[in-house]
Amino acid sequence: LDKIRGKAIGMHSDVIKGFVSTSDSEFGQFVLKQLFALADKDKNGIIDQSELEAAVKTLGFNFLKENQVQGIFERTDLDKNGGIDLEEFLEFAPQTLQRNLVKLAKNNDG
Numbered sequence: 001l002d003k004i005r006g007k008a009i010g011m012h013s014d015v016i017k018g019f020v021s022t023s024d025s026e027f028g029q030f031v032l033k034q035l036f037a038l039a040d041k042d043k044n045g046i047i048d049q050s051e052l053e054a055a056v057k058t059l060g061f062n063f064l065k066e067n068q069v070q071g072i073f074e075r076t077d078l079d080k081n082g083g084i085d086l087e088e089f090l091e092f093a094p095q096t097l098q099r100n101l102v103k104l105a106k107n108n109d110g
Contacts (some may be wrong), residue, residue, distance in 0.1 A: 023094035036089045046083030049073050061100045063107055072096055 022028040039047050039055035047055070052073050056064055064072075076084045076092040084092075 021094075023090075028094075029090070032090055032093050033086070035093065036086055039089075046081075046085055047089065048083050052084065056100075059097075059100070060104055063103060064100070 023032060035055075036047065037043075038058075039051050041051050041054070049070065053066075053069050056069055056072075072092075073084065076088050076096075078088050078091075079085075
């Protein structure tokens, strides 16, 4: 049973990786821009730390601790201006989504 479960989780992880690998396509860029717009609650073109915290919770990444979200924020805020702009988001969101969607699937038993 554990082998079957492991295989199912592995297959699901491959599907997530395949989906995330489309981030450079026109459709992938569209989806990422929509995610950015949803996270940018005050519509100022910047995602601040509280908006990022709310976004990861909305995505179901409740397993991320506050310091982990802060780490994501600090790594993504390349110019260290206290906010994530669209360009920074487009660069870092695919790998962050892939990593955490796989964790979410494992936490939900695949």
